[in-house]
Amino acid sequence: MTNPLGVYVHWPFCSRICPYCDFNVYKNKAVDAQTWTTALKRDLNYWAERTKGRKLTSLYFGGGTPSLAPIETITGVVDACAELWGFEAEAEITLEANPTDAERTRFDAFAKAGVNRLSLGVQSLRDDALIFLGRNHNANDAKRAIETARSVFERITFDLIYARPDQSIDAWRNELSEAIKLGATHLSLYQLTIEPGTAFAKAVDAGRWAALEEDQCADQFALTQELTEAAGLPAYEISNHAALSDQSRHNLIYWRYQDYIGVGPGAHGRLTWNDERIATQTHDRPDAYLTSVEKTGTGLNASEQLDQEAQLTERLSMGLRLREGITLYADDYFYNDDTRAEKLLQLTSDGLLANNCGRISATPKGRPLLNAVIRDLLT
Numbered sequence: 001m002t003n004p005l006g007v008y009v010h011w012p013f014c015s016r017i018c019p020y021c022d023f024n025v026y027k028n029k030a031v032d033a034q035t036w037t038t039a040l041k042r043d044l045n046y047w048a049e050r051t052k053g054r055k056l057t058s059l060y061f062g063g064g065t066p067s068l069a070p071i072e073t074i075t076g077v078v079d080a081c082a083e084l085w086g087f088e089a090e091a092e093i094t095l096e097a098n099p100t101d102a103e104r105t106r107f108d109a110f111a112k113a114g115v116n117r118l119s120l121g122v123q124s125l126r127d128d129a130l131i132f133l134g135r136n137h138n139a140n141d142a143k144r145a146i147e148t149a150r151s152v153f154e155r156i157t158f159d160l161i162y163a164r165p166d167q168s169i170d171a172w173r174n175e176l177s178e179a180i181k182l183g184a185t186h187l188s189l190y191q192l193t194i195e196p197g198t199a200f201a202k203a204v205d206a207g208r209w210a211a212l213e214e215d216q217c218a219d220q221f222a223l224t225q226e227l228t229e230a231a232g233l234p235a236y237e238i239s240n241h242a243a244l245s246d247q248s249r250h251n252l253i254y255w256r257y258q259d260y261i262g263v264g265p266g267a268h269g270r271l272t273w274n275d276e277r278i279a280t281q282t283h284d285r286p287d288a289y290l291t292s293v294e295k296t297g298t299g300l301n302a303s304e305q306l307d308q309e310a311q312l313t314e315r316l317s318m319g320l321r322l323r324e325g326i327t328l329y330a331d332d333y334f335y336n337d338d339t340r341a342e343k344l345l346q347l348t349s350d351g352l353l354a355n356n357c358g359r360i361s362a363t364p365k366g367r368p369l370l371n372a373v374i375r376d377l378l379t
């Protein structure tokens with residue numbers, strides 16, 4: 001597929017705000033299904049007008065907690081996408097869910113609406129860690145949710161957060177081995193990051209506890225690669241693990257710097273339009289988003305034409321996260337700056353990057369240091 005197109009729908013509401021989370025989220029208040037269904041469909045229509053003739057490769061309901069959204073809103077959005085663009089064969093429709101919303105009837109309703117891949121925010125299989133992470137489910141709830149999801153959806157994935165304070169490498173080995181045995185075909189394994197402005201950042205700044213040491217993080221990262229590879233779930237992206245057939249088609253659009261539309265409060269988009277690359281962002285606040293759609297037909301708050309330098313920065317930052325890396329052709333803008341070619345040579349001879357006939361990728365040695373490698377390449 002030459003130029004896949006995806007749609008990302010951000011559902012910003014959660015039953016509680018987790019202390020580590022800096023996503024665009026709001027404590028759930030009763031939402032009016034009709035209001036949100038109409039608004040999201042209008043915003044989708046706005047973008048369909050501007051991307052005529054393209055079909056959708058993927059649709060992704062992210063959050064926040066989309067599993068809290070009214071079923072009629074999920075159904076309304078899927079149907080609108082089918083009508084406005086149509087889906088490619090094998091199109092992927094993912095919904096992020098919390099284990100607390102794992103009733104069989106609810107998952108059946110999502111599947112009936114067209115969702116064919118479920119992403120569960122499990123975060124940990126240890127009760128003490130789930131309490132620390134401020135989650136409102138325990139390990140047994142999570143395992144039940146995974147089982148229910150596997151009985152409804154052919155493709156499921158779940159998220160785990162590791163490299164938690166005081167987490168030993170043996171504890172992570174046991175937890176990850178247990179997670180792998182739960183039979184998901186895809187795993188998202190994130191190292192805990194302390195995001196500015198979160199409750200966790202305040203706790204760390206107040207000295208209440210400290211993040212895990214970098215070398216322990218690196219050891220746990222290496223162990224994660226080893227165990228998942230051995231289980232047939234190799235890392236295809238820094239934090240994402242799956243066999244080839246189960247890789248996330250929607251997220252690959254982000255990492256391969258392809259086109260996606262973002263609707264819902266605080267959603268981002270990247271579109272190739274009249275040979276220009278456009279970055280879009282909608283209003284963050286739900287009320288401002290609804291007002292904007294009412295007045296203008298879209299929740300768009302800002303759009304920016306990305307120049308070559310900005311595009312290169314994004315393409316490298318996203319693409320080098322992938323095991324497949326990115327291709328730099330001889331006439332690539334990358335080579336407009338001679339110092340960059342020298343740095344590429346240096347990083348390759350340092351064994352941090354590999355250059356296979358123009359296909360640039362991070363090596364196992366370079367992957368844990370990716371942010372520094374990209375910074376080095378671009379500055």
Ligand SMILES: C[S@@+](CC[C@H](N)C(=O)[O-])C[C@H]1O[C@@H](n2cnc3c(N)ncnc32)[C@H](O)[C@@H]1O
Pocket residue numbers: 020021022023062063064065066096097098120121122123159160161190191192193194195
């Ligand atoms: C959009 S969130 C998913 C939200 C979903 N409602 C949930 O909480 O289950 C995507 C994932 O990012 C990960 N994540 C969020 N904040 C993180 C942080 N500070 N450090 C590491 N992983 C984080 C979590 O694993 C989370 O499931």
